[in-house]
Amino acid sequence: MPRRSADTRAEIRAVALELFAQRGFEQTSLREIAERLDITKAALYYHFPSKDKLISELFSPLVVDLEAFSVDAVASGPEGMRATLDGYLELCHRHKMLFQGLLRDFGALARLDVLDALVRKRVELDRALVGSDRPADRARAVIAFGGLQDCVVLMAEEPLDSYRTAAVDAALRALLPD
Structure with missing residues (x-):
């Protein structure tokens, strides 16, 4: 999925929320979130250093x-x-x-x-x-x-x-x- 806006952090939250709702928190990897957004895992880690930080947010x-x-x-x-x-x-x-x-x-x-x-x-x-x-x-x-x-x-x-x-x-x- 190509990125639609410059707010990568908000896009990460939106995609993560969708995947977590479908599969659960543990069953969804940060790699899957990054792939869905067509960004690197390193880019995702730049915004959220861990899955726990993402979930907390x-x-x-x-x-x-x-x-x-x-x-x-x-x-x-x-x-x-x-x-x-x-x-x-x-x-x-x-x-x-x-x-x-x-x-x-x-x-x-x-x-x-x-x-x-x-x-x-x-x-x-x-x-x-x-x-x-x-x-x-x-x-x-x-x-x-x-x-x-x-x-x-x-x-x-x-x-x-x-x-x-x-x-x-x-x-x-x-x-x-x-």
Whole structure:
């Protein structure tokens, strides 16, 4: 694939994200990324000295978005459940290629502490959503958020608006105690 612009670093990120989403982080080599871009492996290393640095940079926007989202979700508390769930679905959709890569390869992210940071933030969100630390309440939050993430990954080819309402409604039902 010939390069389309002068922003090689951005092109590397875009191609890497696509390949990671398709195959996983460990199963994609830097050589494959370089070949797809028709650049040398040395040129790729100039921009990203290791695959770990590339992966970390790809996850940085998700971590930033999740942090900002978390502040809003904690502030709205259980009263803002629908808006929180809809916002989370939107966030997951925006970063769906990363979630696809995550599904294929948790190990690479555990090595980089990315997974720990994401899990800690999710636990915080679970608690904020239900306003409780009780295991039964948190289980409902885990199912609600996890279900939204799964929708985005498993329905990646579908437009978000084709399933948004159904997904948020189902997540809300999971949150309501019997």
